[in-house]
Amino acid sequence: MARLVSLNVGLPKDVSWQGRTVHTGIFKYPVEGPLMVRRLNVDGDGQGDLGGHGGENRAVLVYQRESYEHWRSFLGRDDLADGQFGENFTVEGLPDDEVCVGDRYRIGEAEFEVTQPRVTCFRVGMRLGEPRMPSLLVAHHRPGFYLRVITEGRVQAGDEIVRTRTGRHAMTIADIDALLYLPDRDREALRKAVDIPALSPGWQTSFRDLLDAAAPAEPRGWRGFRPLRVARVVPESASVASIHLAADDGAPLPRPEPGQYLTLRVPGAGNPAPVRSYSLSAAPSESEYRISVKRDGVVSGYLHTSLTPGAVVDVAAPRGDFVLTDDDRPVVLLSAGIGVTPVLAMLHALAAARSPRPVWWVHTARSAAEHAFAAEAHRLLASLPHGREHVHYTSEQGRLTASVLSTLDLPAAAVAYLCGPDAFMSAMREALVSLGIDPANVHSELFGTLPALNPGITGAVTVTPHAPAGAVGTGPAVTFARSGITVPWNDGYPSLLEFAEACDVPTRWSCRTGVCHNCVTPVLSGSVRYDPDPLEPPAPGDALVCCSRPGEDLVLDL
Numbered sequence: 001m002a003r004l005v006s007l008n009v010g011l012p013k014d015v016s017w018q019g020r021t022v023h024t025g026i027f028k029y030p031v032e033g034p035l036m037v038r039r040l041n042v043d044g045d046g047q048g049d050l051g052g053h054g055g056e057n058r059a060v061l062v063y064q065r066e067s068y069e070h071w072r073s074f075l076g077r078d079d080l081a082d083g084q085f086g087e088n089f090t091v092e093g094l095p096d097d098e099v100c101v102g103d104r105y106r107i108g109e110a111e112f113e114v115t116q117p118r119v120t121c122f123r124v125g126m127r128l129g130e131p132r133m134p135s136l137l138v139a140h141h142r143p144g145f146y147l148r149v150i151t152e153g154r155v156q157a158g159d160e161i162v163r164t165r166t167g168r169h170a171m172t173i174a175d176i177d178a179l180l181y182l183p184d185r186d187r188e189a190l191r192k193a194v195d196i197p198a199l200s201p202g203w204q205t206s207f208r209d210l211l212d213a214a215a216p217a218e219p220r221g222w223r224g225f226r227p228l229r230v231a232r233v234v235p236e237s238a239s240v241a242s243i244h245l246a247a248d249d250g251a252p253l254p255r256p257e258p259g260q261y262l263t264l265r266v267p268g269a270g271n272p273a274p275v276r277s278y279s280l281s282a283a284p285s286e287s288e289y290r291i292s293v294k295r296d297g298v299v300s301g302y303l304h305t306s307l308t309p310g311a312v313v314d315v316a317a318p319r320g321d322f323v324l325t326d327d328d329r330p331v332v333l334l335s336a337g338i339g340v341t342p343v344l345a346m347l348h349a350l351a352a353a354r355s356p357r358p359v360w361w362v363h364t365a366r367s368a369a370e371h372a373f374a375a376e377a378h379r380l381l382a383s384l385p386h387g388r389e390h391v392h393y394t395s396e397q398g399r400l401t402a403s404v405l406s407t408l409d410l411p412a413a414a415v416a417y418l419c420g421p422d423a424f425m426s427a428m429r430e431a432l433v434s435l436g437i438d439p440a441n442v443h444s445e446l447f448g449t450l451p452a453l454n455p456g457i458t459g460a461v462t463v464t465p466h467a468p469a470g471a472v473g474t475g476p477a478v479t480f481a482r483s484g485i486t487v488p489w490n491d492g493y494p495s496l497l498e499f500a501e502a503c504d505v506p507t508r509w510s511c512r513t514g515v516c517h518n519c520v521t522p523v524l525s526g527s528v529r530y531d532p533d534p535l536e537p538p539a540p541g542d543a544l545v546c547c548s549r550p551g552e553d554l555v556l557d558l
Contacts, residue, residue, distance in 0.1 A: 002093025102167020109153025221317025
């Protein structure tokens with residue numbers, strides 16, 4: 001008979017960790033006597049990161065004494081006490097390879113339903129002082145699991161645990177966990193998983209995405225950087241010029257998707273050679289690429305003044321996920337200033353296809369003199385049967401606002417593409433959603449660094465990316481393309497993730513293990529080596545920065 005051997009609670013608190021402050025509820029400690037378990041929590045307990053923990057489907061975390069014994073032996077430790085894995089219920093019995101999602105259990109006065117495995121985040125590694133722990137929990141098939149509260153009531157250590165119902169399809173916690181985090185997934189098992197009513201909605205969505213995903217496409221383009229020849233440079237406005245690029249031998253180029261961008265390495269603009277990204281602004285073509293650059297810095301100034309026809313620049317292949325979807329929904333192309341470039345490429349694609357889709361072209365610039373591509377966009381829209389145009393000059397009309405958008409009769413069924421300054425995109429996204437457009441159908445392109453995604457980290461101050469403090473490294477050059485810096489690798493850092501954080505390059509992670517997909521970033525050139533090997537290697541052309549180091553000079557999309 002399984003039983004509850006320790007009841008553990010703890011309220012969230014701020015903890016110093018690796019120079020950061022983490023708001024976390026991972027620190028749980030045993031309590032005496034009964035406690036009331038309610039729909040969202042155990043009395044006296046709380047979670048710091050409600051995006052990954054807590055809530056109705058993750059009200060109670062369970063871990064097993066048998067797994068404690070396993071880790072004491074595997075890690076060679078004798079200091080592991082009940083609650084140290086962050087669990088509310090430490091139990092005897094209920095192993096992960098026998099408990100099934102959807103199983104129900106009676107404990108004391110309460111009844112519970114198993115909803116999902118533990119989300120293996122970095123906090124358990126922080127709590128145990130063992131960074132490998134999240135990865136080990138998955139690799140050893142011992143994650144633990146969450147419970148939903150079916151009937152509220154009091155529980156206490158010593159209560160027997162009685163199963164009252166078996167979950168649909170009898171898929172164990174260990175099986176479900178491996179299905180999400182480990183490679184070589186069985187499609188029939190995925191179909192069964194999405195058919196378990198008790199499984200948490202987030203996990204169901206992940207499994208549906210895996211079912212819907214096509215086989216990975218072969219990478220398009222080329223690896224690393226290749227030389228392209230400047231065919232011509234065309235002024236578009238007082239501050240914008242277009243640079244047309246072609247293969248030096250005249251061979252066809254890979255056709256980009258409308259909305260993608262090129263990354264250029266520009267040796268003449270600095271040492272080390274700076275790396276910058278610019279949207280493709282013309283119709284997708286196999287003969288020539290066009291980027292359009294606003295002069296606003298050293299690199300763009302060099303491109304404006306020093307590039308002439310016949311010059312050669314190093315270019316990475318077209319990339320980016322901000323691309324026009326091929327369907328029949330109405331389209332809103334909304335841009336500000338130089339943000340016009342990727343949506344202009346989309347407009348070119350729609351015009352070339354003689355698309356019957358209703359298209360709203362909305363652009364804002366400071367004035368007519370600074371409005372690049374005005375005639376080109378107007379001509380393209382005139383070729384579309386259902387094209388509509390609204391141009392807004394802030395020097396005359398003030399900022400573009402939701403009230404202005406409300407006069408344009410934008411359909412709620414539209415898919416919208418936004419590009420411009422961060423504040424503009426935030427305001428326009430909010431405005432479009434307020435007008436009834438589904439937030440999932442509002443897409444935006446963000447150049448420069450992506451916002452950090454570090455759940456639980458508090459009090460973070462935005463700092464311009466820079467070389468790390470201390471001695472200069474002697475290893476391969478690491479370029480963070482979005483952040484615009486190149487620094488030599490220092491072997492004192494355990495991984496590229498820690499190196500990026502030391503440079504104040506915004507990072508996006510939710511754990512520090514090979515099971516973390518937020519740590520994946522495109523590799524523009526170079527290679528990485530892993531330590532430890534990830535449980536599921538990323539796709540070719542990507543790197544998992546949380547457990548990798550540079551194998552040679554490296555350019556990352558960070």
